[in-house]
Amino acid sequence: MRPIAVVVEHDAGGIIPVTHELLACARILADQTQSSIVAVIPGKGDPAMAKQIADLGIETVDLAIIGMDGYNSEAYKGALFQLFTTLAPLYIIVGHTATGRDFAPGLGVRLGGGSIAGVNHIVSDQTGPLFSRPVLNGVKNALVRPDASPCIIMVQPGAFRVQGTSFACPARVTAMDIRFTGGTIQPLGIKTVTTQGEDLDQAAVIVAAGRGLGERENLDILERFAALFPNSVVGASRPLVDDGWIEYRFQVGITGARVSPKLYIACGISGSSQHLAGILGSELIVSVNSDPNAAIFNHSDLCIVADLFEFISAFERILQRHP
Amino acid sequence: MKILVCIKQVNETPDGHTQAMNRFDEYALEEALCIKERFKEAGLDGGVDVITLGPEGAETVVKRAFGMGADNGCHLVSDPKQNGSSAVTAGLIAGAVKGCAYDLVVTGIMSQDRMEGQTGPILAELMGLACATGVVATSLVPGAAVIEVEREMEKGERDCLAMTLPALITVQAGINSPRYPSLSKVLKAAKKTIKTLAVEAVPADTQTLVRLEAPLKSRSGRVLGGTVDDKAVALFDLLRERGIL
Numbered sequence: 055m056r057p058i059a060v061v062v063e064h065d066a067g068g069i070i071p072v073t074h075e076l077l078a079c080a081r082i083l084a085d086q087t088q089s090s091i092v093a094v095i096p097g098k099g100d101p102a103m104a105k106q107i108a109d110l111g112i113e114t115v116d117l118a119i120i121g122m123d124g125y126n127s128e129a130y131k132g133a134l135f136q137l138f139t140t141l142a143p144l145y146i147i148v149g150h151t152a153t154g155r156d157f158a159p160g161l162g163v164r165l166g167g168g169s170i171a172g173v174n175h176i177v178s179d180q181t182g183p184l185f186s187r188p189v190l191n192g193v194k195n196a197l198v199r200p201d202a203s204p205c206i207i208m209v210q211p212g213a214f215r216v217q218g219t220s221f222a223c224p225a226r227v228t229a230m231d232i233r234f235t236g237g238t239i240q241p242l243g244i245k246t247v248t249t250q251g252e253d254l255d256q257a258a259v260i261v262a263a264g265r266g267l268g269e270r271e272n273l274d275i276l277e278r279f280a281a282l283f284p285n286s287v288v289g290a291s292r293p294l295v296d297d298g299w300i301e302y303r304f305q306v307g308i309t310g311a312r313v314s315p316k317l318y319i320a321c322g323i324s325g326s327s328q329h330l331a332g333i334l335g336s337e338l339i340v341s342v343n344s345d346p347n348a349a350i351f352n353h354s355d356l357c358i359v360a361d362l363f364e365f366i367s368a369f370e371r372i373l374q375r376h377p
Numbered sequence: 378m379k380i381l382v383c384i385k386q387v388n389e390t391p392d393g394h395t396q397a398m399n400r401f402d403e404y405a406l407e408e409a410l411c412i413k414e415r416f417k418e419a420g421l422d423g424g425v426d427v428i429t430l431g432p433e434g435a436e437t438v439v440k441r442a443f444g445m446g447a448d449n450g451c452h453l454v455s456d457p458k459q460n461g462s463s464a465v466t467a468g469l470i471a472g473a474v475k476g477c478a479y480d481l482v483v484t485g486i487m488s489q490d491r492m493e494g495q496t497g498p499i500l501a502e503l504m505g506l507a508c509a510t511g512v513v514a515t516s517l518v519p520g521a522a523v524i525e526v527e528r529e530m531e532k533g534e535r536d537c538l539a540m541t542l543p544a545l546i547t548v549q550a551g552i553n554s555p556r557y558p559s560l561s562k563v564l565k566a567a568k569k570t571i572k573t574l575a576v577e578a579v580p581a582d583t584q585t586l587v588r589l590e591a592p593l594k595s596r597s598g599r600v601l602g603g604t605v606d607d608k609a610v611a612l613f614d615l616l617r618e619r620g621i622l
């Protein structure tokens with residue numbers, strides 16, 4: 055029986071929480087395909103970390119890549135290729151994260167298989183599992199069937215819910231060494247560049263601006279709109295930060311801040327998975343978008359299909375009448 | 378320094394009336410042009426080629442790239458019905474550039490429409506190049522055989538590494554400010570020829586699209602009806618009710 059392999063994500067601080075979402079995804083697949091699960095920890099060899107996973111009842115390979123110092127895509131691809139050639143997994147579960155995105159597509163090619171990016175859902179079909187991934191800015195999900203094996207499933211962070219752990223018998227840990235002798239990539243360390251501001255954390259109301267704003271000058275209109283709410287701040291989707299319209303500390307999303315205000319008003323934001331990852335903890339989500347099919351509406355409590363400028367002026371007029 | 382940039386034409390509006398260069402590719406092209414300029418300043422040769430895979434009409438993005446400063450452009454003309462994944466795109470590009478000795482290949486981090494982010498890393502594997510994805514800073518000393526890059530990680534961290542050339546990088550938005558096509562270059566571009574290649578053998582895809590579905594909803598998604606004023610009133614009432622206003 056070919057197993058389902060899960061590549062554990064970890065950093066200096068230990069196992070990264072997304073790993074548990076990968077395991078949740080693997081459990082769904084294991085149920086559908088009657089397969090077993092094996093977790094793989096590519097790194098320096100870390101028995102304590104391996105025990106943590108094995109204690110969840112999951113067989114674990116503690117894979118020491120000798121000669122690798124910190125994450126290195128070449129070392130990952132080389133060592134995992136060797137391991138998976140003998141393990142012959144049916145599916146390999148990887149995070150659609152900065153690390154997963156970096157090594158998984160190349161590893162898939164090397165293994166003679168394929169990789170599906172940004173998987174957010176699994177549908178059981180007579181032909182086997184179908185994998186759902188967002189397309190067209192999240193307006194649709196594409197259901198795809200893998201045609202090459204093994205298939206690497208790159209899991210969208212936040213998409214698979216972690217079940218509470220029930221009691222499980224600790225599983226076996228296998229320690230393994232693979233030597234890495236590449237040399238075209240030289241790690242130079244991890245650098246922390248930005249400290250997130252507190253503005254977004256402390257605000258009760260976040261009015262968030264997206265590319266629907268059109269022009270930088272229109273930020274004033276959003277500032278004025280935000281000022282109508284007590285304890286509010288203007289946040290933004292990433293493109294506005296990339297273009298230098300607004301500082302990074304106001305960026306919301308997977309590479310910005312994860313926010314949880316009382317009220318989040320998304321103005322002219324389409325609702326890409328990367329943006330959504332930052333806002334789902336909000337109490338109330340209101341979206342204003344001129345496109346009735348915008349993905350953000352699937353994750354909103356209140357959907358306002360309108361030109362954002364017309365809507366804001368209308369709202370300002372109403373407020374003037376009810377001071 | 379010979380650089381290849383992979384660019385794609387995407388629909389910029391939901392109805393498909395406006396098409397544009399994939400936003401992430403503009404950053405990729407800008408980065409390549411900046412590197413070329415640094416080499417030129419150091420008295421070294423540099424050239425930037427662009428390649429696009431797309432149906433007839435997609436050569437518009439090559440013209441835009443000429444306007445920004447690309448030297449040569451190639452359009453791999455695909456069947457508009459063909460809807461292959463990144464594996465197919467990368468396979469076709471790898472085939473088309475076989476034998477061209479590029480020092481550096483640059484792609485955007487992903488396309489706006491398919492959002493896979495896989496064309497770059499798969500192409501690197503097929504071309505046998507070292508690869509770094511999600512690059513937010515590059516530095517290379519003209520003449521040296523190494524490129525140093527910073528990859529964007531989650532939580533505001535950057536993974537710094539040096540790669541021996543030739544190599545491939547996929548570029549994250551925000552790394553630079555893409556230039557607008559200059560009038561003089563646009564005029565010159567009109568006289569440039571775009572190399573056109575027909576797609577012959579399409580490599581087998583690693584996946585099949587079965588169907589498209591509406592995404593699952595995570596919240597109730599009450600849609601407000603009526604005029605824009607009605608909608609404003611409805612929001613106002615709700616926020617009063619909740620004690621937010």
Ligand SMILES: Cc1cc2nc3c(=O)[nH]c(=O)nc-3n(C[C@H](O)[C@H](O)[C@H](O)COP(=O)(O)OP(=O)(O)OC[C@H]3O[C@@H](n4cnc5c(N)ncnc54)[C@H](O)[C@@H]3O)c2cc1C
Pocket residue numbers: 191263264265266267290291292293305306307308309310311321322323324325326328329332342343344345348360361362363486487511
């Ligand atoms: C690795 C990675 C990390 C990323 N991290 C983040 C992140 O942390 N945060 C983030 O936000 N993005 C992130 N992104 C980018 C993300 O993929 C999207 O490109 C981005 O979120 C889109 O921003 P947007 O919704 O503002 O723009 P668009 O997708 O262009 O949407 C604009 C919306 O405005 C609407 N609109 C236009 N005009 C009007 C009008 N007059 N009135 C009302 N509506 C209007 C349109 O219908 C459209 O829905 C990341 C991408 C990658 C690859």
